[in-house]
Amino acid sequence: MPQNLIVATCLPLIFVCSTLIADDVDKPLISASAAAQRIGEHIKYLASDELKGRQPGTPEMKLAEDYIVQAFKEAGLKPGGSENSYLQTFDVVNRRTAQTIDPKTTHLQLTTPRGAQSSLICEQQFVPMVYQENYALEDLPVAFVGYGINASGEHNYNEYRDINVEGKVVILIRGEPQQTDVNSVFDGEHTSRYSYLQTKVDAAVAAKAAAIIMVNDAGRASENDGGDELATASQFGRVTKEIPFVHLKRSAFEQMLGQSPIFTAVGEPLETLAEIEAEIDATLEPLSQTLPDWRIKMAAEFIEVKTTTSNIVGVVPGQGALAEQTIVIGAHYDHLGMGDYGSRSRDAGKAIHNGADDNATGTAAVMELARRFAKGTDSPARRIVFVCFSAEELGLLGAKHYVENPVVPINQTVAMVNFDMIGYLREDSLMTFGWDTSSAFEQMLTNANEAVKLTLVKPPGGFGGSDHLAFNALKIPNVFFNTGLTGVYHTPDDDFEAINVPGAARVIDFSEAFVKQLITLEQRPKYSLARKYEKRIKVGIAISIDEKSGRLRIERVLDDSIAEKAGLKVGDQIMAFNGKTKVDSHRRLSREIKRGTGKVVQVILDRDGGAVVLDLELKSP
Numbered sequence: 278m279p280q281n282l283i284v285a286t287c288l289p290l291i292f293v294c295s296t297l298i299a300d301d302v303d304k305p306l307i308s309a310s311a312a313a314q315r316i317g318e319h320i321k322y323l324a325s326d327e328l329k330g331r332q333p334g335t336p337e338m339k340l341a342e343d344y345i346v347q348a349f350k351e352a353g354l355k356p357g358g359s360e361n362s363y364l365q366t367f368d369v370v371n372r373r374t375a376q377t378i379d380p381k382t383t384h385l386q387l388t389t390p391r392g393a394q395s396s397l398i399c400e401q402q403f404v405p406m407v408y409q410e411n412y413a414l415e416d417l418p419v420a421f422v423g424y425g426i427n428a429s430g431e432h433n434y435n436e437y438r439d440i441n442v443e444g445k446v447v448i449l450i451r452g453e454p455q456q457t458d459v460n461s462v463f464d465g466e467h468t469s470r471y472s473y474l475q476t477k478v479d480a481a482v483a484a485k486a487a488a489i490i491m492v493n494d495a496g497r498a499s500e501n502d503g504g505d506e507l508a509t510a511s512q513f514g515r516v517t518k519e520i521p522f523v524h525l526k527r528s529a530f531e532q533m534l535g536q537s538p539i540f541t542a543v544g545e546p547l548e549t550l551a552e553i554e555a556e557i558d559a560t561l562e563p564l565s566q567t568l569p570d571w572r573i574k575m576a577a578e579f580i581e582v583k584t585t586t587s588n589i590v591g592v593v594p595g596q597g598a599l600a601e602q603t604i605v606i607g608a609h610y611d612h613l614g615m616g617d618y619g620s621r622s623r624d625a626g627k628a629i630h631n632g633a634d635d636n637a638t639g640t641a642a643v644m645e646l647a648r649r650f651a652k653g654t655d656s657p658a659r660r661i662v663f664v665c666f667s668a669e670e671l672g673l674l675g676a677k678h679y680v681e682n683p684v685v686p687i688n689q690t691v692a693m694v695n696f697d698m699i700g701y702l703r704e705d706s707l708m709t710f711g712w713d714t715s716s717a718f719e720q721m722l723t724n725a726n727e728a729v730k731l732t733l734v735k736p737p738g739g740f741g742g743s744d745h746l747a748f749n750a751l752k753i754p755n756v757f758f759n760t761g762l763t764g765v766y767h768t769p770d771d772d773f774e775a776i777n778v779p780g781a782a783r784v785i786d787f788s789e790a791f792v793k794q795l796i797t798l799e800q801r802p803k804y805s806l807a808r809k810y811e812k813r814i815k816v817g818i819a820i821s822i823d824e825k826s827g828r829l830r831i832e833r834v835l836d837d838s839i840a841e842k843a844g845l846k847v848g849d850q851i852m853a854f855n856g857k858t859k860v861d862s863h864r865r866l867s868r869e870i871k872r873g874t875g876k877v878v879q880v881i882l883d884r885d886g887g888a889v890v891l892d893l894e895l896k897s898p
Contacts, residue, residue: 312645312782312785313778313779313782315645316641316642316645316778316781316782316785317773317776317778319348319637319640319641319644319645320633320637320638320641320700320773320776320778320781321773322344323341323344323610323632323633323637323640323641324631324632324633324637324771324772324773324776325631325773326629326631327340328340328341328631329614329615329629330612330613330614330615330616330629330630330631330632331610331611331612331614331632332611332612332613332614332615333369333584333586333611333667333668333671334369334584334585334586335614337614338586338611338667341610342364342587342589342610345589345610345640345644345665346363346364346589348644348647348648349363349589349591349644349647349663350363351648352591352644352647352648352651352652353651353652354591354592354593354647354651354663355591355592355593355594356590356591356592357590357591357592357662357663357664357684358587358588358589358590363589363590363591364587364588364589364590365587365588365589365590365678365679365682365684366585366586366587367585367586367587367588367674367675367678367682368583368584368585368586369583369584369586369667369668369671369674370581370582370583370584377407377579377580377581377582378399378400378404378405378407378577378578378579378580379578379579379580380399380400381578382411382576382577382578383399383405383576383577383578384396384397384399384574384575384576385397385399385402385403385405385523385525385573385574385575386573386574386575387533387571387572387573388416388571388572388573388574389536389570389571390536390537390569390570390571391536397525397529400507401507401526402525402526402528402529403490403507403523403524403525403526403529404507404508404509404523404524405521405522405523405524405575405577406508406522406523406524407579410579411576411577411578411579412521412575412576412577413575413576414446414487414488414521414573414574414575414576415574416572416573416574417444417445417446417487417488417572417573417574417575418444418445418446418567418571418572419445419446419447419448419567419568419571419572419573420440420442420445420446420447420448420486420565420566420567420568421447421448421449421539421564421565421566421567421568422436422437422440422442422447422448422449422481422563422565423436423449423450423454423553423557423563423564423565424436424449424450424451424452424453424454424471424477424494424557425447425449425450425477425480425481425489425491426453426454426471426476426477426480427480427483427484428463428471430846430847431846431847431848432462432463434454434462434561434563435563436449436480436563436565437480437483437484437565438563438565439563439565440565440566440567442481442484442485442486443484443485443486444485444486444487445486445487445567446486446487446488446489446490446573446575447481447484447486447488447489447490448490448491448492448525448530448568449477449481449489449490449491449492450491450492450493450494450550450553450554451472451491451492451493451494451497452468452472452494452496452497453468453469453471453472454554454557454558454561455558455561456468456472456494456496457496458558462561465825467825470832470833477489477491478520478522481520482520486520487520487521488520488521488522488523488573488575489520489521489522489523490522490523490524490525490530490573491522491523491524491525492524492525492526492527492530492550493505493506493527494554495550495551495554505526505527505528507524507526508524509617509618521575521577523575523577527550530550531548531549531550533568533571534547534548534549534550534553535548537568537569537570537571539553539564539566540564540566541556541564542560542562547564586611586667586668586675587667588664588665588666588667588675588678588679589610589664589665589667590662590663590664590679590684591647591651591662591663592660592661592662592663592684593647593650593651593656593657593660593661593663594656594660595656595657595658595659595660595661595796596655596656596657596658597658598658599658599659599796600658600659600660601660601685601689602659602660602689602691602801603659603660603661603662603684603685603689603690603691604659604660604661604662604690604691604692604693604694604792604795604796605661605662605663605664605679605690605692605693605694605748606643606646606647606661606662606663606664606693606694606792607643607663607664607665607666607676607679607693607694607695607696607744607745608636608639608640608642608643608665608666608695608696608697608744609636609639609640609665609666609667609668609669609670609675609676609697609743609744610636610637610640610665610666610667611636611666611667611668611669611670611671611675612630612631612632612635612636612637612670613630613632613670613767614629614630615627615628615629615630616628616629616630616767616768616769618670619670619767620767620768620769621766621767621768622767622768622769622770628769629769630767630768630769630771631769631771631772631773632771633700633771633772633773633775633776634698634699634700634701634763634765634766634771634775634776635697635698635766635767635771636669636696636697636698637700637773638696638698638699638700638776638781639695639696639697639698639699640665640696641781641785642696642699642758642781642784642785642788643663643664643665643696644665645785646663646785646788646789646792647663649789650792657796657797658796658797659691659795659796659797660685661792661796662684662685662690664679666679666744669697669743669744673743673744673746673747675744676744676745676746676747676748677747679747680747680748680750680751687751687753690748690753691753691754691795691801691802692715692753692754692755692756692795692802693745693748693753693754693755693756694755694756694758694788694791694792694795695743695744695745695755695756695757695758696757696758696759696784696788697741697743697744697757697758697759698759698760698761698762698766699758699759699760699780699781699784699785700760700775700776700777700778700780700781701760701761701763701775701776701777701780702731702760702777702780702781702783702784703760703761703777704732705730705731705732706731706732706734706760706761706864707731707732707733707734707758707759707760707784707787708734708736708741708757708758708759708760708761709722709733709734709735709736709756709757709758710736710740710741710745710756710757710758710759711741711745711749711754711755711756711757712733712735712756713735713737713806714749714754714755714756714804714805714806715754715802715803715804715805716803716805717754717798717800717802717803718754718756718802719735721791721794721795721798722756722791724790724794725787725788725790725791725794726787726790727790728786728790729783729786729787729790731783731784731787734864736867741757741759743757743759745757752804753804754802754803754804756791758784758787758788760777760780760784761863761864814839814870814874814895814896815835815838815839816838816839816840816870816893816895817834817835817838817839817840817841818831818832818833818834818835818838818840818845819831819832819833820832820851820863820866822861822862823850826850826883827861828850828851828852828861828883829850829851829860829861829862829863829866830848830849830850830851831845831846831847831848831849831850831851832847833847834846834847839893839894839895840893842894843880843891843892843893843894844889844891845880845882845891845893846884848884848885849882849883849884849889850882850883850884851866851880851881851882852881852882852883852888853879853880853881854866854869854878854879854880854881855869855870855872855873855878855879855880856878856879857869870895873893873895874895874896875895875896876894876895876896877892877893877894877895878892878893878895879891879892879893880892880893
């Protein structure tokens with residue numbers, strides 16, 4: 278499932294147990310403990326190191342595919358794929374590996390101040406990042422911009438302030454200054470947003486740079502060059518602004534520094550990156566300057582490498598007057614492999630990203646529900662199509678392929694139920710995205726919850742970044758169940774051991790009760806996304822949870838937003854909101870925003886150790 282929880286904050290945030298499992302409430306089929314054990318076994322296997330993160334196109338993804346197919350067979354589902362199989366096979370473009378670079382046409386050539394030319398070796402001394410289409414840049418001037426940070430508004434630190442980089446290649450250091458200093462203004466030893474690649478790209482683009490060359494910081498590189506590892510071509514994912522981008526070895530840049538050192542404010546030459554980093558750490562003053570008479574010629578050409586992968590599709594036929602109407606129950610079973618694309622970890626590309634919560638838990642839900650409905654004593658009134666989607670992490674590609682190539686005509690699909698990350702049930706709280714995509718759903722969800730007694734959180738708008746969006750785009754009523762983001766999301770720490778298996782079983786029990794109502798609903802549910810949310814309040818902040826204080830910390834304030842007009846600033850921590858001191862989660866903040874809609878509410882902030890009290894007017898502009 279996609280990364281980062283940014284709230285251009287709406288109402289509420291968009292990200293973000295029954296004791297018996299029965300055909301009928303009074304007719305238990307199996308004990309909850311047996312179901313939980315089976316669910317746990319599914320999650321444990323799919324998230325095992327043996328499957329190496331379930332990256333599409335790998336032998337390990339095929340193991341996951343075989344496992345799910347066998348479960349569908351044992352449950353008694355009819356094949357819904359091609360040629361009487363369970364597989365709906367399709368090709369996706371693989372942008373995760375360095376093999377997407379064409380080494381014959383990709384080059385980086387340096388011209389020294391003395392006119393000598395040096396051609397660097399692709400994938401040994403540099404690697405281009407796959408952010409845009411092919412490019413070729415000729416004879417560009419060069420500038421060094423430190424860490425490439427513009428934090429003028431927050432820290433009065435801007436490495437672009439006194440230098441014109443328009444049309445130049447900017448060379449910058451990964452990370453941020455004072456990364457090991459607990460007293461650093463850049464959030465101490467924690468990584469601040471100024472270390473994010475997107476933030477660096479934004480700053481370079483705003484300064485009209487022609488291209489970016491990045492070198493590892495000292496924390497990511499050992500003293501010898503053998504520890505200075507290059508990224509893979511797509512390790513950093515995609516950014517929202519396209520600009521030619523190259524990852525360069527520190528040693529290659531230091532050869533440039535040997536001929537053109539960086540000078541301190543008092544004229545002292547710095548000929549190594551270690552000296553430059555130490556100087557910036559000590560003074561917290563930019564060292565940005567042009568590298569006189571250096572020129573760079575760079576080009577990259579990328580080859581689209583296609584990978585074959587499969588959705589897994591099984592069908593439980595309907596019976597009776599509604600039999601031709603279809604309900605799709607789905608979840609994606611792919612993940613990040615070694616994390617060379619989409620990882621939030623500094624170990625990206627080095628460690629298995631097992632994806633226990635994302636999304637072995639959702640896959641287990643589909644497998645368990647398939648078993649329950651296929652083994653029921655009566656055929657359902659409506660057809661149920663169970664789909665485990667592939668390539669969700671590459672952009673919902675499996676779900677998009679399915680809606681374009683459905684098992685039954687897509688106009689016969691009356692609803693879709695999606696599971697993604699249901700393994701961290703906390704405070705009995707379950708996100709029920711899409712509850713308002715049909716007027717019938719809200720009461721059905723309430724009915725389903727009578728026995729399970731979860732706390733249903735209802736974000737408006739039918740969103741949440743997962744496979745249901747492909748159905749939502751076609752105005753098919755849909756719900757998406759999710760237990761919220763965690764700190765292990767898209768990291769190697771998303772392992773089975775931390776999963777709340779009984780909690781996942783409760784979510785599945787709740788979902789079963791909801792689906793039972795769907796298959797017997799007298800009238801086909803109509804898509805009717807609630808219009809009242811089109812003018813929902815947008816406070817205009819992005820927030821994170823501060824690890825030290827446990828408070829919500831403001832990471833971004835949108836221009837001309839309610840938050841900006843009220844005086845909220847980046848770095849503020851929320852101590853109290855609307856009279857409540859316990860607003861330490863995205864969900865609680867959303868609740869208080871909703872309660873205060875149309876009013877002026879008081880916000881108490883911790884700003885640089887002092888309390889600031891502001892009034893926030895929660896009404897549409």
